[in-house]
Amino acid sequence: MSLLHFFGQTLRIATPYLFAAAGGALAERAGVVSLTLEGFMLGGAFGAAIGAWLGGGAWFGILGGLAVGLLLGGLHALGSIRFGADQIVSGVAINLLVVGATRFALQLAFDSSSNSPRIAGFDGFANPLIWAALLLTPLLAVLLNRTRLGLRIRAVGEHPQAAATLGVPVARVQAVAVVISGGLAALGGAYLTLDQHQFTDSMTAGRGFIALAAVIFGRWQPLRAAVACLLFAAAETLQIQLQATQWIAAQFVVMIPYVLTIVAVAGAVTRAKPPAALGRPLAS
Amino acid sequence: MTDSSATPAVRMTGIAKRFAAVQAVAQADLSVQPGEIHALCGENGAGKSTLMKILCGMNGCDDGRIEVHGQDVTGWSTARAIAAGVGMVHQHFMLVPTLTVAENVVLGREPLRHGLLDLEKAVADVEQLCKQTGLSVPARALVAELSVGQAQRVEILKVLHRGARVLLLDEPTAVLSPPEVVELWKVLRTLRGSGTTILLVTHKLDEVMELTDRITVMRQGRTVAVLQTPETTPEILAEAMVGREVDLRVQHAKRAGSRGDVVLQLRDLRVAGRRIAEAIRGISLDVRAGEILGIAGVEGNGQAELLEALTGLRPVLSGEISLNGKNINALTPRARGDAGLSHIPEDRHERGLILEFSVADNLVLGQQHHFGSKGLLDRRAIDAHAQAAIAAWDIRPPDPQAPVRTLSGGNQQKVVIAREMARDFSVLIAAQPTRGVDVGAIEFIHDRLRQARDAGKAVLLVSAELREILTLSDRIAVLYGGQLVAVLPRDACSEAILGGYMTGLGSTTEAA
Numbered sequence: 001m002s003l004l005h006f007f008g009q010t011l012r013i014a015t016p017y018l019f020a021a022a023g024g025a026l027a028e029r030a031g032v033v034s035l036t037l038e039g040f041m042l043g044g045a046f047g048a049a050i051g052a053w054l055g056g057g058a059w060f061g062i063l064g065g066l067a068v069g070l071l072l073g074g075l076h077a078l079g080s081i082r083f084g085a086d087q088i089v090s091g092v093a094i095n096l097l098v099v100g101a102t103r104f105a106l107q108l109a110f111d112s113s114s115n116s117p118r119i120a121g122f123d124g125f126a127n128p129l130i131w132a133a134l135l136l137t138p139l140l141a142v143l144l145n146r147t148r149l150g151l152r153i154r155a156v157g158e159h160p161q162a163a164a165t166l167g168v169p170v171a172r173v174q175a176v177a178v179v180i181s182g183g184l185a186a187l188g189g190a191y192l193t194l195d196q197h198q199f200t201d202s203m204t205a206g207r208g209f210i211a212l213a214a215v216i217f218g219r220w221q222p223l224r225a226a227v228a229c230l231l232f233a234a235a236e237t238l239q240i241q242l243q244a245t246q247w248i249a250a251q252f253v254v255m256i257p258y259v260l261t262i263v264a265v266a267g268a269v270t271r272a273k274p275p276a277a278l279g280r281p282l283a284s
Numbered sequence: 285m286t287d288s289s290a291t292p293a294v295r296m297t298g299i300a301k302r303f304a305a306v307q308a309v310a311q312a313d314l315s316v317q318p319g320e321i322h323a324l325c326g327e328n329g330a331g332k333s334t335l336m337k338i339l340c341g342m343n344g345c346d347d348g349r350i351e352v353h354g355q356d357v358t359g360w361s362t363a364r365a366i367a368a369g370v371g372m373v374h375q376h377f378m379l380v381p382t383l384t385v386a387e388n389v390v391l392g393r394e395p396l397r398h399g400l401l402d403l404e405k406a407v408a409d410v411e412q413l414c415k416q417t418g419l420s421v422p423a424r425a426l427v428a429e430l431s432v433g434q435a436q437r438v439e440i441l442k443v444l445h446r447g448a449r450v451l452l453l454d455e456p457t458a459v460l461s462p463p464e465v466v467e468l469w470k471v472l473r474t475l476r477g478s479g480t481t482i483l484l485v486t487h488k489l490d491e492v493m494e495l496t497d498r499i500t501v502m503r504q505g506r507t508v509a510v511l512q513t514p515e516t517t518p519e520i521l522a523e524a525m526v527g528r529e530v531d532l533r534v535q536h537a538k539r540a541g542s543r544g545d546v547v548l549q550l551r552d553l554r555v556a557g558r559r560i561a562e563a564i565r566g567i568s569l570d571v572r573a574g575e576i577l578g579i580a581g582v583e584g585n586g587q588a589e590l591l592e593a594l595t596g597l598r599p600v601l602s603g604e605i606s607l608n609g610k611n612i613n614a615l616t617p618r619a620r621g622d623a624g625l626s627h628i629p630e631d632r633h634e635r636g637l638i639l640e641f642s643v644a645d646n647l648v649l650g651q652q653h654h655f656g657s658k659g660l661l662d663r664r665a666i667d668a669h670a671q672a673a674i675a676a677w678d679i680r681p682p683d684p685q686a687p688v689r690t691l692s693g694g695n696q697q698k699v700v701i702a703r704e705m706a707r708d709f710s711v712l713i714a715a716q717p718t719r720g721v722d723v724g725a726i727e728f729i730h731d732r733l734r735q736a737r738d739a740g741k742a743v744l745l746v747s748a749e750l751r752e753i754l755t756l757s758d759r760i761a762v763l764y765g766g767q768l769v770a771v772l773p774r775d776a777c778s779e780a781i782l783g784g785y786m787t788g789l790g791s792t793t794e795a796a
């Protein structure tokens with residue numbers, strides 16, 4: 001295997017992580033727990049299938065994924081911010097809802113319980129989402145550190161009360177962050193569908209949680225989180241390539257990315273300091 | 285200076301506000317003339333903070349009418365209040381610790397350039413404002429790294445940056461050292477001179493007498509009197525606040541017993557600083573049973589680090605801390621507590637309380653292992669403990685299950701003190717013990733500290749207030765530049781003498 005091939009493979013595997021982690025970092029910095037990434041991704045993956053199917057082109061897939069993601073983000077914002085439901089409960093509820101809803105819609109739209117028919121997609125590096133993922137990290141860093149919205153997001157996630165006393169509309173800032181987060185994570189899911197030219201049931205397979213681990217490992221900083229995504233993706237690439245060689249029992253090889261995730265996060269959490277108001281909405 | 289015929293800058297009539305079972309404000313009227321410094325006085329829990337929060341749009345009110353500059357603004361939002369030039373400096377800091385000073389100041393009103401934040405402009409604005417007002421803070425520093433005095437200045441800058449013409453200050457001097465207070469007065473007088481209306485809450489009656497034009501007194505949610513400052517005295521004011529006569533004469537009560545053994549001993553203690561390599565640079569000190577030893581000094585001379593080292597929150601570089609003859613350098617804070625060290629921390633929100641927890645739970649924090657067995661808490665014992673503490677310290681409202689967040693500032697402070705003085709201790713470290721408590725409660729807390737001393741406990745008092753140090757202490761040590769530049773018996777001290785040492789002018793005399 002060539003080094004170039006290894007890096008290429010890593011980048012392709014990292015793309016959905018990069019999107020989801022960017023969304024996760026944004027929402028968590030605003031103080032909203034991002035357990036929903038998995039649901040956003042799966043919803044986005046399905047939205048991409050529908051979009052590409054109805055529109056008859058891969059670009060419609062991107063739009064479809066984005067739309068579903070923004071919608072789900074809005075739903076999470078409505079539940080946890082507008083109506084003050086516990087963010088973790090609302091997040092888990094959305095994850096479950098999406099699993100059920102995509103299964104149901106799969107049946108309705110494509111009359112199948114396992115997968116969609118073959119749809120339009122992008123082949124390998126022709127996928128614009130790969131290149132967008134690379135641009136995403138610096139853009140997110142600029143958004144958080146150099147824009148008005150970013151400053152407000154950081155303030156709201158640390159000390160919502162202080163932000164409120166300055167007239168910052170705390171709930172609105174959080175809602176915006178969550179909706180954008182939904183859109184970003186959904187694009188990660190859409191990538192999967194468009195890469196495989198097909199939606200399969202529960203195809204995100206826990207990637208949203210790995211992305212959340214990357215956010216925590218990256219101490220809620222876009223750049224570090226992106227590095228963590230690449231690291232996890234590299235481990236997965238290694239796993240795939242090792243598996244082909246059959247040097248080590250396949251069961252152990254498959255474990256590599258997950259073990260790495262656990263070790264990384266376990267090591268990171270002792271030092272990591274989450275946004276101070278994470279999960280604690282502003283009492284009105 | 286005040287023209288009673290002019291439209292008041294602020295007029296609140298018949299304001300009422302209820303929190304669940306507590307009627308925080310009832311039938312309150314307040315009228316402040318433009319360009320006046322107006323004080324709002326009253327006991328802890330009287331409703332002062334609540335009334336101010338209603339005025340600045342942070343809380344709504346159930347009843348009543350608010351006018352600002354003649355316009356009815358009842359029920360407005362914080363954003364509208366700010367836009368109309370009403371700004372509030374809150375009793376507890378409202379700063380985002382992970383942002384810089386400049387970012388905190390411009391938050392909500394950020395300068396933009398090409399659609400991006402213009403942080404250079406923010407810094408320049410803050411520096412300009414510092415120059416104008418004489419409030420000095422490093423604009424690029426993270427707020428987490430500031431001293432409390434600096435943080436307080438940032439709070440005021442925040443409000444001024446928004447062009448406030450009506451400035452509400454809720455106990456702004458509670459955390460300031462005397463020179464900083466003098467600075468603040470200068471700033472407020474300048475502001476008044478330029479037409480700003482100032483509404484000030486404070487428990488320090490001498491401040492009220494010195495600075496204000498008029499005083500509104502609150503008692504149990506009602507406004508009970510409006511006084512013209514030049515025509516009143518601290519005694520009249522205190523009586524209006526409490527509803528009975530108060531003896532304001534503070535005397536230094538000499539210790540009754542004799543000095544006992546050394547219970548807390550520091551030997552050549554060196555401690556790293558928050559911002560500097562060494563904040564405590566070789567301190568040796570003996571504190572004996574049956575004495576109150578006051579540590580005076582301008583904030584930032586090592587007080588915070590000394591307190592942290594003593595209580596086990598910061599490792600020492602070298603030297604020795606012994607409690608009852610035993611070296612405690614390596615003990616955890618909890619083990620130190622069990623060994624007889626009690627600690628009233630200087631910042632009740634950062635170190636003293638868990639705001640979401642109930643009064644009862646906060647009253648056993650750090651001692652919870654003594655309330656229960658086999659890893660289970662004994663709820664009944666905790667509640668009984670809480671009932672006793674609430675009664676003994678007159679904590680209001682007397683509800684053990686109320687979250688501490690809902691208590692007024694002074695009552696929160698009482699919870700901390702009640703907890704720390706209820707445990708079995710031989711040394712009490714009291715840092716700013718009367719911060720934010722009313723005149724009656726100050727007297728009460730001072731009495732309790734003296735009683736502890738007379739019962740053979742040692743008290744190490746750290747206070748920014750010289751008056752408090754002089755009133756309580758039997759001996760006084762002055763901390764300057766991380767060293768004890770003087771350790772003097774109380775009788776050899778006066779404000780002037782201590783002031784000299786505190787500013788580094790006095791020479792080292794007697795060692796510990």
Ligand SMILES: Nc1ncnc2c1ncn2[C@@H]1O[C@H](COP(=O)(O)OP(=O)(O)OP(=O)(O)O)[C@@H](O)[C@H]1O
Binds near residue numbers: 303328
């Ligand atoms: N958010 C809240 N929820 C419930 N009760 C509250 C809340 N805020 C204030 N209170 C209650 O209202 C009363 C008035 O409180 P307030 O903070 O206005 O007092 P204060 O005059 O500022 O006292 P202090 O001098 O101690 O700061 C107190 O009994 C307090 O417990």
Ligand SMILES: [Mg+2]
Binds near residue numbers: 333454694
């Ligand atoms: Mg108050």
